[in-house]
Amino acid sequence: MTQPDVTVVIGAYEAMPYLVECLASVEAQTLDHARIEVIAVDDGSTDGTGECLEQFAARTDMPVTVIRQDNSGGPSGPRNVGLDKAAGRYVFFLDADDRLGPEALERMVAMADRNGTDVVLGRVEGINRKPPQSMWGRTLERTDVWSSNIKFTLSAQKLFRRELLNRHSMRFDESLWTGEDALFTMEAYLRADGVSLIDDYTCYYLVGREDGKHVTKSGSYTLRFDSARALMTLISDMLPPGPRRDMLMVRPFVVTLLPQFGPKYLRDSEKVRRHKFELAKPLLDAYWTDEVAHRLRVEERLRMHAVAEQRPELLLELLEFRRAKKEPEALLEKRGRRVYFAYPHFRDTAAGVPDALYLAEPREARAVPGYREGGLDSFVRRAVRKARRTLPSRSRDVRPAAAA
Structure with missing residues (x-):
């Protein structure tokens, strides 16, 4: 056959x-x-x-x-x-x-x-x-x-x-x-x-x-954490720590964990809220890195930061801000090359949330009028121009070849 x-x-x-x-x-x-x-x-x-x-x-x-x-x-x-x-x-x-x-x-x-x-x-x-x-x-x-x-x-x-x-x-x-x-x-x-x-x-x-x-819609929230844990473990077993591992870790964070700390969290009982934080803690301790954080949108990053720091009060304020359909103010700095989204507690020293968590990556910042992309490219171009000014001119040192 x-x-x-x-x-x-x-x-x-x-x-x-x-x-x-x-x-x-x-x-x-x-x-x-x-x-x-x-x-x-x-x-x-x-x-x-x-x-x-x-x-x-x-x-x-x-x-x-x-x-x-x-x-x-x-x-x-x-x-x-x-x-x-x-x-x-x-x-x-x-x-x-x-x-x-x-x-x-x-x-x-x-x-x-x-x-x-x-x-x-x-x-x-x-x-x-x-x-x-x-x-x-x-x-x-x-x-x-x-x-x-x-x-x-x-x-x-x-x-x-x-x-x-x-x-x-x-x-x-x-x-x-x-x-x-x-x-x-x-x-x-x-x-x-x-x-x-x-x-x-x-x-x-x-x-x-x-x-x-x-099947993907059924089951209790604990099954979602089981799923996230299994996928994160597989990725970490197959890849050493570093950018590649972090790139793939974005998937279980965004698809599996973030929804557990989204709008449905506001409807959870206090007991379930505490349990979700407990289930998330070892996963964030092990796999939440700066590289993963900056691959998320600002609002997603802030929610995960609140969970990572075990600060449910910060998470609740973010979710209430979102439920009220408020839009954060966009602040342009460094001549328009940096955009910060002023979600709750931005530059609130008492809350102690780092500025970097509010900083929009280019894919998100492009929607903000006045944003100037290419800060790094501009820096490189300035460095090249400076190098050219300090190098001796090749034209003074190199004679044209004699005609054959």
Whole structure:
């Protein structure tokens, strides 16, 4: 039997009626069906999901294996079962709620084969859900986690070279109830020999369920801290301290931790507020650095600083300022080359918050009228001009060559 190009792993739990369109999108693939293998795992559903999968397997012309098992409690178990049985050169993890664009697998396999890349991201469009946006803009034949914004899309719905996963014994962490895909995908990015992005074709449709049953939306706040801790630990285990590690640490801070200290914090009980500060403390002690701080927007940076310093009163003032829809005054200094956003306690000596935390980075400062970018460039140009004035003129020392 010829090895399939791609194994589509579908983990399904209580997936009706969304599963019907999901399977139809697999059947509609333009890639030769003989080159596709489907492994579908029914994770203890009671709504007809298992029966739907078996009916699909009986009628379709592509090889389909259906596995029915007791409920495992999360998406990791079914994905690992499917991955263990996969035979394809590549693996694609398809959620049973979602669906593929007709040319998705054909385009992604061709992209990986053409460039020798280990991970391929296909453009995602949301249906009643908002997908990540910052990594899109153009097709990239070959990139990596340092040269693009792919760290902000860590869902599992990507094409992975199976040899990479097996070489490093990569599997989904079944102890995590949320964020397990972030851990898996970040490790793949870091181990991959190149990543490709397809921007000019929608490969994946991320569907928002009307019943709201998304794993990423469910669970208590403690699970979010578990997820952040796991991802931060992975990054720190795989990278030494320094700018590269800090660049990736931005992701768990912004995506996972910051929302716990946003508007929902104002609705938390005092007991939950204290517990969140306790859970965050070891993470900020270990991973909150100046480099991470200055990759965040000013308001985000100030909130994380309040948590890092274990000062809930500062956090509450920032959140109340935000809830009142106030805008901080923008103060331009150094002839417009520095912009400070005067959030609460700016230059309040009693509060003791460093000025540097209020200083806008260029990407945020550009929106302020009067801001003059390029302070460093201007400094370099002045230094060059000064050096030219002090160096002797080459024209006085070098004679023209004699004519031949």
